[in-house]
Amino acid sequence: MKVLEKFRDPAIARTLIKEVQASAARLTERLGRRAVLMEVCGTHTVAISRAGLRSLLGDYVDLRSGPGCPVCVTDYADVDRMVAFARLPGVTVGTFGDMVRVPGSESSLERERAGGADVRIFYSPADAVTWAAEHPGRETVFLGVGFETTAPAVALSIKEARARGVKNFSVFVTHKLVPPAMEALLSDPELRIDGFILPGHVSAIIGRRAYTFLERYNLPAVITGFETNDILDAIREILRMMLNDERRVVNGYTRVVREEGNKIAQQQMAEVFAVCDASWRGFGVIPQSGMRMRPEFSAFDAAERFALPPVTARVPAGCACGEILKGKLTPRDCRLFAKVCNPTQPVGPCMVSSEGACAAYYQFERHAL
Ligand code: SF4
CATH class of the missing domain: 3.40.50.11750 (HypD, alpha/beta domain 1)
Known part of the structure; x- marks a missing residue:
């Protein structure tokens, strides 16, 4: 210390x-x-x-x-696809915690879970592989959400599932760069x-x-x-x-960051994922900003394994998350902030995630309004 x-x-x-x-x-x-x-x-x-x-x-x-905030930038349509996975019979959806409460167009993983869907929070993707191995009668779809920080661990879990022959494990990849x-x-x-x-x-x-x-x-x-x-x-x-x-x-963070970064983590990502265009909340499609599964790991690609119904994403009325994520507005500029939208009843992901700007402003700065 x-x-x-x-x-x-x-x-x-x-x-x-x-x-x-x-x-x-x-x-x-x-x-x-x-x-x-x-x-x-x-x-x-x-x-x-x-x-x-x-x-x-x-x-x-x-x-x-x-x-x-990785949860916040996850596109509306991808949240709807996550909800669609949870609605599939015989499927367990595994995720990091913050994603559960993010509202999609009609529902959230939390709401699906309350309605009987099997949505589980895992602290590491490796735990989801173990859970899948212990429950061979169910399909486990892990939600690969996050930036370069979480993607290496998810890549490792896919390799682990392949090495252990866990065939009922797959990942819905929405990682971003x-x-x-x-x-x-x-x-x-x-x-x-x-x-x-x-x-x-x-x-x-x-x-x-x-x-x-x-x-x-x-x-x-x-x-x-x-x-x-x-x-x-x-x-x-x-x-x-x-x-x-x-x-x-x-x-300025030389106690942790190196010029070349963590080459082992980079290799793990590159082995399993290829760079692709990706859609970000508020931004739309940003070229070469996301990751997709490489063909040699397609057996673990949830998007290929399951046929999902088409989704029509709807932005919650009045929510300014997209503009806040681009830095064009601040949470205080949203007319729903701290009135209709709060951490107990979030309208958008920026109020859900512990790393979201709206949640941070609400917790620490709203009295400075
Ligand atoms: S305060 Fe709520 S509704 Fe407004 S931008 Fe933030 S999350 Fe969206």
């Missing part, structure tokens, strides 16, 4: 805040507006809200949340982002090198950890680079 002390030290935090405020004030004078910085990681979204950094720094920098979504944001003429606070967990897998495309956009970015002082230090560094006309991708 000692190693983390300086990242939690309030005295260091106070110094960092003063430095951020001073740099940001100079930058505001130069730009004629506040600098817009975006985090693309749900854990950062929560950490920023919990530490109250938006209130502390709001007069100086515009901190926006982007598409960093963070860098293409960032490029989609930067290509949007309605958005102005001055710098990125880059994710810690995803970067541990893909490495600093995966972000060198940002140089084409002449944008500063810092990979950082999740302690308050990590985040403040990243903001200070981005502002410093802006003031000095430097545009680099800095690894």
Whole structure:
């Protein structure tokens, strides 16, 4: 724990805040507006809200949340397909916890479970393989949701199922890649982002090198950890680079992230999944931003194994999740926020997921309204 002390030290935090405020004030004078910085990681979204950094720094920098919550970016149609899997007779749907309550067009996995469907939360995809092996009379469909962080474990589970001959296990793959979504944001003429606070967990897998495309956009970015002082230090560094006309991708999380990332995890993903176009909530299809099963593992591809009815996804009326995930709006801009929509009765996924921007604002920032 000692190693983390300086990242939690309030005295260091106070110094960092003063430095951020001073740099940001100079930058505001130069730009004629506040600098817009975006985090693309749900854990950062929560950490920023919990530490109250938006209130502390709001007069100086515009901190926006982007598409960093894996559950939130899962497309409406994919949520409806997950519900359709749960409705198939003899099928157990296995998932990570947050996905259960995400509303689809007509239902959610939670509602299907209340109606008798077998929907189970597994803490790891390997547990789902074991469960499938112990229940050969049922088909187990695991929901492969998440970014580069969860995909390696899901890839491993597929290999494990093949090695153990567990034929009643399959995966519905909706995994997504963070860098293409960032490029989609930067290509949007309605958005102005001055710098990125880059994710810690995803970067541990893909490495600093995966972000060198940002140089084409002449944008500063810092990979950082999740302690308050990590985040403040990243903001200070981005502002410093802006003031000095430097545009680099800095690894500020060297205690975890390497230049090349985790090559073993990358290999596991590449062995089982191929990169493909994918549809993201709020964005539509982003080229080369998702993963699909490679043909040699198609026996474990739930989308191929089961014939699902066609889905017609409907966006919940009034829900602004899509625009919030692109950083165009904040939860406070949604007229349903904290009135109709709250964590007990969520309208959209950003209020369901523990990493969703709406849930974070609701828990930590709604009284600052
Ligand atoms: S507050 Fe609720 S309805 Fe509004 S954007 Fe967030 S999740 Fe959607």
